[in-house]
Amino acid sequence: MAEKSVLDYLTKQNRPYSLNDIVNNLLNAFGKAVVQKAIDKLVQDGKIQEKVYGKQKVYLVDQSLFKEESPVELQAMDVKIEELEKSVKVSEVGFKEAQAQLKELSSSLTMEEALDQVSGLTKETSDLEAKYKKLSEMTVVVDPKERDTIRKKRELYFKEWRGRKRRCMDMLEAILENYPKSKSCLFEEIGVETDEDVNVCIPK
Structure with missing residues (x-):
């Protein structure tokens, strides 16, 4: 089952992927060890190839399994690729224009929202x-020693906050190196809520 899924995926995509990429792109349907075993068997059977780049290994379908396209077919593919590239460029322009319009509309307040904001600010x-x-x-007099103790605790807690945040972000950045999607998708998938999400910032 795992062998078929891996082979079907690599055949359909026809490009190299690392072990982690394959596991993630199969939506974790199989464990990493199961996928590695399936890959080893496919390599042994000559159905996929293993390429080593330093410490990184990637896998792709043996290209000899694909039929060789004729010059006419290759030319037709080139034309199709050119058409798709033009279509993508047109879509990108439209997308950027839509983003700009959405940003402009999002930053504008309705009359009702403006009145609510004024009311809230007045209160x-x-x-x-x-x-x-x-x-x-x-008239409250705070003992200087107590004030110094509170200030030192405050600095200690904020220092710990910064350190934990930095270590957490370092781990997430390391995960993102092999994660096929965006940072926001990863955060949503594993339930990460940043300080910025809740409008909190570390005091300087």
Whole structure:
């Protein structure tokens, strides 16, 4: 079952893939060890080839299994490729224009949204004024030693926050090197929520 799936996929794509690529592109239908065993058997049977580039191994279908195209067929393929490339360029232009329009529309507020925003800001201002008045009427003396202790703890916690965030992002970047999709897809798939997603930033 795994051998057929691997061979069918590599035959359809007809391009080299690493072991991790094949496992991921088969949507993890088989474990890594099972896929490696299937690949080894296919290589042994001469159905796929193994290429080694330094420490990296890639696999592709034995090209001798494909029929040799005639000059007429190759010319027709070249024409088709050229047509597809033109179509892709036209689609890219349309996509960028649509993105620009969407960005412009997204940044615009409706009258109702604007009124809600004004109302929210008015309430927030009123709350802050009340808080300021209350604080200005209070006289609280903080012991210098306690203040220094609090400041040091604050710096320690923020330092730990930065370190954990950096280590986490380093691990994610390492995963992305062999991940076939975008960073946002990976984050969504494994349930990663960044500080930016919840509008939180590490104080300087």
